[in-house]
Amino acid sequence: MPLTPERLQDAYRQMLVIRKFEETIRSLYQQGKIRGSFHPCVGQEATAVGGCWAIRKDDYMTCTYRGHGQAIAKGLSVRAAMAEMLGKVTGCSKGKGGSMHFTDPSVGLLGANAIVAAGVPHAAGAALASQLQKKDNVALAYFGEGAVNQGVFLESLNLAVIWKLPLILICENNLYSEMTPSHETTSIVETHKRAAGFGFEAIQVDGNDVEAMYNTVEQAVAKTRSGGGPIYIEAMTYRLWGHMMGDPEIYRTKEEVAQAKENEPIVRCGKRLIELGCTQADLSRLDGEAESIIADALQFAESSAVPEPADAFTDVFI
Amino acid sequence: MPNITYAQALNEALREEMKVDQRIFLMGEDIGHHGGIFRVTKDLIDEFGAERVRDTPISESSFVGLGIGAAMAGMRPVVELLFMDFALVAADQIVNQAAKLRYMSGGTVSVPIVVRAQQGGGRGNGAQHSQSFESWLAQVPGLIIVAPSTPADAKGLLKSSIRAGNPVIFIEHKLLYNTKGDVPEGDYAIPIGKAEVKRDGRDITIVSYSRTLLFALEAAETLAQKGIEAEVIDLRTIEPLDMNTILESVKGTGRLLVVHESHSNCGLGAEIIARVYEQAPDLLIMPPRRLGAKHVPIPVAEALENAVLPQPADIVEAVEAMF
Numbered sequence: 001m002p003l004t005p006e007r008l009q010d011a012y013r014q015m016l017v018i019r020k021f022e023e024t025i026r027s028l029y030q031q032g033k034i035r036g037s038f039h040p041c042v043g044q045e046a047t048a049v050g051g052c053w054a055i056r057k058d059d060y061m062t063c064t065y066r067g068h069g070q071a072i073a074k075g076l077s078v079r080a081a082m083a084e085m086l087g088k089v090t091g092c093s094k095g096k097g098g099s100m101h102f103t104d105p106s107v108g109l110l111g112a113n114a115i116v117a118a119g120v121p122h123a124a125g126a127a128l129a130s131q132l133q134k135k136d137n138v139a140l141a142y143f144g145e146g147a148v149n150q151g152v153f154l155e156s157l158n159l160a161v162i163w164k165l166p167l168i169l170i171c172e173n174n175l176y177s178e179m180t181p182s183h184e185t186t187s188i189v190e191t192h193k194r195a196a197g198f199g200f201e202a203i204q205v206d207g208n209d210v211e212a213m214y215n216t217v218e219q220a221v222a223k224t225r226s227g228g229g230p231i232y233i234e235a236m237t238y239r240l241w242g243h244m245m246g247d248p249e250i251y252r253t254k255e256e257v258a259q260a261k262e263n264e265p266i267v268r269c270g271k272r273l274i275e276l277g278c279t280q281a282d283l284s285r286l287d288g289e290a291e292s293i294i295a296d297a298l299q300f301a302e303s304s305a306v307p308e309p310a311d312a313f314t315d316v317f318i
Numbered sequence: 319m320p321n322i323t324y325a326q327a328l329n330e331a332l333r334e335e336m337k338v339d340q341r342i343f344l345m346g347e348d349i350g351h352h353g354g355i356f357r358v359t360k361d362l363i364d365e366f367g368a369e370r371v372r373d374t375p376i377s378e379s380s381f382v383g384l385g386i387g388a389a390m391a392g393m394r395p396v397v398e399l400l401f402m403d404f405a406l407v408a409a410d411q412i413v414n415q416a417a418k419l420r421y422m423s424g425g426t427v428s429v430p431i432v433v434r435a436q437q438g439g440g441r442g443n444g445a446q447h448s449q450s451f452e453s454w455l456a457q458v459p460g461l462i463i464v465a466p467s468t469p470a471d472a473k474g475l476l477k478s479s480i481r482a483g484n485p486v487i488f489i490e491h492k493l494l495y496n497t498k499g500d501v502p503e504g505d506y507a508i509p510i511g512k513a514e515v516k517r518d519g520r521d522i523t524i525v526s527y528s529r530t531l532l533f534a535l536e537a538a539e540t541l542a543q544k545g546i547e548a549e550v551i552d553l554r555t556i557e558p559l560d561m562n563t564i565l566e567s568v569k570g571t572g573r574l575l576v577v578h579e580s581h582s583n584c585g586l587g588a589e590i591i592a593r594v595y596e597q598a599p600d601l602l603i604m605p606p607r608r609l610g611a612k613h614v615p616i617p618v619a620e621a622l623e624n625a626v627l628p629q630p631a632d633i634v635e636a637v638e639a640m641f
Binding site for chain 1: 343369370374375377379380381383384385386387388389390392393395410411414415419420422423424425426427428430459460462484
């Protein structure tokens with residue numbers, strides 16, 4: 001069932017939370033408060049919200065280092081995410097995982113991964129577990145089109161089809177594999193065609209349209225949950241910021257990015273809400289609510305304790 | 319007590335554990351009706367069905383990865399690699415994923431997977447089917463590594479590995495599968511991390527495991543005829559290492575030789591010797607020695623392979639040189 005106008009407002013606010021999370025992280029990064037690297041998902045909020053909202057809390061999800069938005073959309077506490085970025089003991093991984101490894105199995109988040117295709121077999125394995133346990137849970141794996149040339153991705157496509165796993169694969173095609181245009185490095189850059197070649201039901205969708213994204217994933221989930229086998233969704237989107245902090249972005253023009261901003265998901269969702277009868281004041285209220293969630297998370301994270309050195313030696317084994 | 323082969327002991331462990339724990343399932347190449355190339359999974363598909371005994375395509379990184387995902391979702395997969403050499407094909411999943419996911423999640427997920435593989439030389443299988451990887455796998459925090467040498471230990475340690483709740487690399491040896499020994503029936507588990515003195519002796523401590531442990535025992539008999547009584551320690555678990563048993567033995571003998579089939583260079587022998595010096599520098603009355611594969615790939619022709627891999631005669635020679 002499509003998102004109701006009320007639910008679309010919630011989705012709009014959720015996308016704003018993700019956007020503001022990334023903006024806050026950028027600011028903290030520039031202040032030298034974030035260690036390591038940060039791969040923002042700005043411009044890709046609709047794939048996160050549309051996808052994760054179409055599965056249940058007890059369904060499984062894996063993603064990549066560009067997965068802050070997906071993790072939050074799946075239900076990861078914004079406080080725990082912010083604290084993890086700041087290396088605090090209250091972070092989702094107690095400061096051990098950082099930006100690239102957000103994990104929270106209590107909301108089905110089996111982990112973001114720093115190896116671009118490595119989470120795909122994990123989601124497939126969780127789907128296999130569900131199948132073996134005779135449960136109806138599905139698993140969803142997010143990855144970028146930059147992941148489709150890793151061997152484990154292609155191997156996992158094969159296994160997912162032959163074992164008819166309850167698995168949804170969502171390829172966020174943002175046109176660039178790190179700092180290289182994907183059409184220069186990928187034989188079939190419309191990746192859903194590859195998946196179709198493996199025997200997947202494969203669909204392409206406008207990944208910047210949160211309603212289209214939600215509807216597509218919801219229908220796919222219903223099918224795979226009832227034993228229809230794995231489904232591949234290629235969500236066309238655009239990364240508005242660089243691959244990571246410090247990316248000089250020499251591979252694209254400012255004009256291209258400016259044009260993409262007209263098509264970005266939050267702007268589009270706002271226009272859609274106005275069409276549905278919302279006022280500018282409604283949108284401002286939703287923006288303010290998102291702002292409060294982020295401010296609260298930041299306050300929580302900044303006031304949290306740093307881990308003790310001895311904590312480095314726990315959590316290796318059960 | 320039944321006298322069965324190493325392969326039969328492993329089969330028994332799998333069967334018994336699968337009977338009592340529905341979470342356990344097997345994945346690997348040719349493990350179903352074929353029963354595995356070394357027959358470890360023989361007949362299990364008949365008893366447990368193709369859902370729990372799953373033949374995979376030849377794509378190690380994905381089926382190890384699926385095992386990891388299934389483990390995080392509450393299953394207890396036991397994954398078989400046809401040859402340990404193929405662990406390199408799945409190296410990202412073993413090293414970057416299985417070993418680290420629990421840590422990177424701050425302890426919120428666990429990865430109870432067992433990856434079984436046979437390794438080692440002695441059959442002329444060549445450089446990509448004869449390697450031994452325990453030394454460099456032991457460099458990876460987050461992996462438990464076991465390497466039984468006898469059928470009884472194989473059964474007992476496989477049961478403990480499946481129950482461990484952590485990623486375990488379970489190392490078998492292609493030339494141990496047909497060796498026989500007495501194996502306790504029923505629920506027989508050996509704790510991970512406990513070495514065993516397989517032969518008592520007062521003159522020198524020989525530390526080994528897996529197939530070279532049998533070589534060490536053979537060498538010890540030869541040495542006994544020459545008046546040297548060797549104490550032979552079977553590590554059984556490579557990681558975590560049971561240093562107490564080693565130090566206790568060296569306290570009595572004052573001499574130490576470590577023997578393994580993985581390459582000597584930067585290997586486990588060096589690690590054990592370093593730890594003995596660090597933890598008890600005064601115990602040794604002679605400089606310790608190590609024997610491992612020499613630093614070339616493993617060749618095929620028998621004369622060449624025997625020159626590269628440690629043989630019983632090499633152990634005798636190394637020990638005699640310490641007296």
